[in-house]
Amino acid sequence: MRYSRMLLPTLKEVPSDADVISQKLMMRAGMIRKVAAGIYNLLPLGLRVVNKVEQIVRTEMNRAGAQEVLMPMVVPAELWQESHRWDEYGKELLRIRDRHNRDFCLGPTHEEVITDMVRREVRSYRELPLNLYQIQTKFRDEIRPRFGLMRGREFMMKDAYSFHATDESAEAEYRNMFDTYTRIFERCSLQFRAVEADTGSIGGRFSHEFHVLADSGEDAIASCDACDYAANLERAELKDPGFAPAGPKAVEKVSTPGKKSVEEVSAFLGVPQSSLIKTLIYETDRGAVAVCVRGDFEINEVKLKRELKAQFVRLADDDAVRKATGAPVGFAGPVRIKAPVYADFSVKGIPSGVTGANEADTHLMNVSPSRDFNATYLDLRNAVAGDECPRCSGRLVIKRGIEVGHIFKLGTKYSEAMGATFLDPEGRERPLIMGCYGIGIGRTAAASIEQNHDEFGIIWPSPLSPFDCEVVPVNVKDEGTVKVAEEIYSKLTARGVDALLDDRDERAGVKFKDADLIGIPVRVTIGERNLKQGMVEIKERRSGEVRLVKVEEAVEELEKAIKK
Ligand code: ATP
Ligand code: MG
Numbered sequence: 001m002r003y004s005r006m007l008l009p010t011l012k013e014v015p016s017d018a019d020v021i022s023q024k025l026m027m028r029a030g031m032i033r034k035v036a037a038g039i040y041n042l043l044p045l046g047l048r049v050v051n052k053v054e055q056i057v058r059t060e061m062n063r064a065g066a067q068e069v070l071m072p073m074v075v076p077a078e079l080w081q082e083s084h085r086w087d088e089y090g091k092e093l094l095r096i097r098d099r100h101n102r103d104f105c106l107g108p109t110h111e112e113v114i115t116d117m118v119r120r121e122v123r124s125y126r127e128l129p130l131n132l133y134q135i136q137t138k139f140r141d142e143i144r145p146r147f148g149l150m151r152g153r154e155f156m157m158k159d160a161y162s163f164h165a166t167d168e169s170a171e172a173e174y175r176n177m178f179d180t181y182t183r184i185f186e187r188c189s190l191q192f193r194a195v196e197a198d199t200g201s202i203g204g205r206f207s208h209e210f211h212v213l214a215d216s217g218e219d220a221i222a223s224c225d226a227c228d229y230a231a232n233l234e235r236a237e238l239k240d241p242g243f244a245p246a247g248p249k250a251v252e253k254v255s256t257p258g259k260k261s262v263e264e265v266s267a268f269l270g271v272p273q274s275s276l277i278k279t280l281i282y283e284t285d286r287g288a289v290a291v292c293v294r295g296d297f298e299i300n301e302v303k304l305k306r307e308l309k310a311q312f313v314r315l316a317d318d319d320a321v322r323k324a325t326g327a328p329v330g331f332a333g334p335v336r337i338k339a340p341v342y343a344d345f346s347v348k349g350i351p352s353g354v355t356g357a358n359e360a361d362t363h364l365m366n367v368s369p370s371r372d373f374n375a376t377y378l379d380l381r382n383a384v385a386g387d388e389c390p391r392c393s394g395r396l397v398i399k400r401g402i403e404v405g406h407i408f409k410l411g412t413k414y415s416e417a418m419g420a421t422f423l424d425p426e427g428r429e430r431p432l433i434m435g436c437y438g439i440g441i442g443r444t445a446a447a448s449i450e451q452n453h454d455e456f457g458i459i460w461p462s463p464l465s466p467f468d469c470e471v472v473p474v475n476v477k478d479e480g481t482v483k484v485a486e487e488i489y490s491k492l493t494a495r496g497v498d499a500l501l502d503d504r505d506e507r508a509g510v511k512f513k514d515a516d517l518i519g520i521p522v523r524v525t526i527g528e529r530n531l532k533q534g535m536v537e538i539k540e541r542r543s544g545e546v547r548l549v550k551v552e553e554a555v556e557e558l559e560k561a562i563k564k
Contacts (some may be wrong), residue, residue: 001467003317003502006474007044011400020216023148026229031519038145038153045518048466050156050446054135056463057158058438064180064552066131066160071113073137077103079112083417092140106139111414111436114161118432119420125165128432129173130420133160135441137155142201147216148201149442150402155540156441164416165435166426174206177407181210188444189461191451193401195221196231197395197408206409210439211401212449221401222383235400236383237390240345246368247352251335256359260330262295265363272296277347277355277367279332281339284308286315287405288324290332290339292345292355298383302531307378331356335364343375377476401439402447410434428526449498459542467500468492468562469515470520474508484536484551485526491555497562516541522561524554 009030017034018024031046031244031467042050060067062195077095080086085093086105094106107113122128137356138157145153160177164170178194185192190212197207209232211221221229231237236254259268266273274294282304283290289308293299305313318329325332333355334341347353353367369375415421415431421548424430445464451458462468469492474486485501500520502511508527515523525537535548538557 001498001500003500004106004504006422006500009043010516010517018148020147020150021217021453022216022446024152025449025453025517025531026148026209026446029458030038032068038142038151040149040154045466046445049460049464050441052464052466053188053441053444054156054158055238056137057184057441059158060180060184060187061133063177064131065143065482066162068134069117069132069138071110071117073107073139074104075107075110075113077105078265079116079418080105080523082265083112083115083414085112087511089100092142094139094141101492106366107136108140109157109436109438110134110136110159111161111410111434112418115418115420115432115434118163119415119418122163122422122432124423125425128163128165129169131160131162131173131177133158133437145256148446150446151218152442158439159442160437162435162437165430166437167433170322170411170433170435171206173327174407174409176194177435180435181405181407181439183211184439185210185444187463189452189463190404190444190446191403192446193221193223193230194228195223195401196229196235197406200507203296206489210402210405210407212317212404212444212447212451213399214402215400216450217400217402219401219403219465221399222387224392224394227389227392227396229389229391229394231383233252233382234300236387236396238379238381238383238384239388239390240343240377240379243348243370243450245372247366249352249366251367251372252365253360254363254365259361259363260478261409265354266295266358269363269365271354271443275350276336277343277350277353277369279334279337279356281321281332281372282312282313283316283320285311287341288320288336290324290337290341291380292334292341292343292347293381294344294350295354297344297346298382299344299380300382301379303378304342307380323360327356327358327360327362329360330526333358333364333367334354334369335367336373340379341373341375343369343377343382345377348377369419383477402443402450403438403442405437408435408436410436427480428536442460453519456513457517460519460521462562463522464520467520468498468522469558470502470518470523471514472502472511472515472523472525474511474525476503477504481526481528484531487526488551488554488558490527490560495555495559497559522558524558 011028015027033041096104135158162173192212195209197209220233222236258263273295278295280291321329357364385398412431420432421429471489473481489501523539539546
């Protein structure tokens with residue numbers, strides 16, 4: 001491709017509405033342009049990268065035995081009504097009406113459409129298992145579209161759905177997809193972790209998110225420094241440390257006028273925050289409960305809701321707190337409280353703690369959880385760096401991640417709701433067992449930039465690079481330069497190397513800046529001075545390493561550098 005013919009509008013300025021580095025660089029490198037919030041044009045350079053990701057995904061999915069299909073983006077409401085998601089999905093589902101006043105939506109995901117497709121075609125266990133995937137445009141009316149392709153409203157997804165006669169088959173396919181995703185993200189040269197995304201009733205083993213590790217990630221991930229355990233912060237399991245032996249002193253009431261927060265009480269009484277038994281009152285569908293955690297930790301409401309098997313949990317308002325504790329907000333404690341007490345494991349480790357006395361302006365000191373109150377102990381808090389790994393004796397570290405893929409064992413949720421059944425070997429009608437597996441194509445491309453850039457621009461790993469190699473004649477007014485550059489370019493092209501020839505009549509500085517910005521891994525610079533010695537210069541974008549090679553050997557050397 002000739003640069004002079006290409007729509008490749010690079011920008012010197014950083015666009016003001018870009019928040020993360022990948023978005024800034026994709027805009028500056030002329031890859032994307034915004035059409036509306038969360039809706040983008042992909043320019044030629046951008047599409048080349050997206051196509052690379054797509055091709056890796058397609059190759060590996062096919063290799064894994066999945067078959068590609070293509071479903072419509074516009075989906076009739078009836079299918080979504082059958083699964084009840086028409087009412088449940090909320091505002092992310094963009095609903096539209098056709099000229100006959102029929103309701104449709106723009107598909108944000110395709111469980112309904114695929115389940116409908118399969119229930120019409122599959123009759124018998126003999127036709128199973130089946131894994132069908134598509135690479136297709138999704139629409140989700142995200143409340144906060146941002147970060148360019150990373151959280152768009154319209155975006156490309158690879159979504160796969162598998163159908164099985166038995167649990168074992170569904171679980172085998174889950175592992176197959178786990179391995180396939182691992183290969184896909186490895187081939188994209190990403191640093192990633194497979195993260196346990198669910199520890200609910202079907203078990204953490206059957207929902208994993210694949211996260212690319214990057215500071216700009218929206219999710220916090222706890223991962224072990226010793227084994228490959230990793231989980232969403234809200235899912236990370238924490239161990240029960242057991243009770244610390246009670247301290248020698250008896251419980252003592254102290255006056256703490258106006259001291260309500262952990263900070264205030266700890267400063268006032270001169271005790272560390274880790275000695276406080278922080279107690280919060282929550283309202284749930286089963287009434288008010290007191291929830292305790294060590295003063296320097298945070299209660300995790302996702303865990304709380306799950307562990308309590310509650311429909312909802314929310315912090316009680318002032319009145320409800322007064323009702324539950326008999327005291328104003330800030331003085332709740334587990335000792336002699338009317339509400340049932342649920343405490344995080346961390347509370348067990350406090351030998352002699354401080355807690356509210358359920359009385360205005362009063363706290364209790366020397367409170368021992370093993371001696372002074374009863375509670376149901378559960379895993380209720382956020383993991384923090386240094387917590388023990390639930391799988392080994394390693395320590396957890398907290399990192400940020402970008403979710404690029406998600407695999408999930410669905411079970412029979414959709415097949416039961418939509419009557420998608422098959423006949424088993426005994427001739428009985430059974431609901432199909434399903435799995436679903438998604439990858440964000442654009443998000444993966446963007447995540448790669450988050451991990452591969454420097455102050456000058458993008459540094460593409462070769463599998464995702466829009467071109468294999470860039471050929472830069474320094475001065476296109478010099479005939480000798482142009483001749484050599486054209487020769488190298490056409491030889492490369494003939495050998496199947498996808499090369500970009502910067503044939504623009506621009507200053508060298510402009511060309512080099514643009515080359516660094518768009519980040520093609522290997523570049524060859526043809527300049528008059530080196531040509532006099534019969535040499536051209538090869539530069540690797542990542543290392544910045546520069547070397548001179550003979551003109552005759554340039555193509556071979558470039559091919560070697562590209563393959564590296
Ligand atoms: P998130 O929590 O980031 O909103 P999700 O859980 O809604 O993601 P899934 O429904 O599992 O995502 O979709 C599968 C994949 O599609 C995700 O792993 C992600 O890579 C991609 N994806 C989801 N939402 C978006 C979006 N708004 N823009 C770009 N890619 C997205
Ligand atoms: Mg989402």
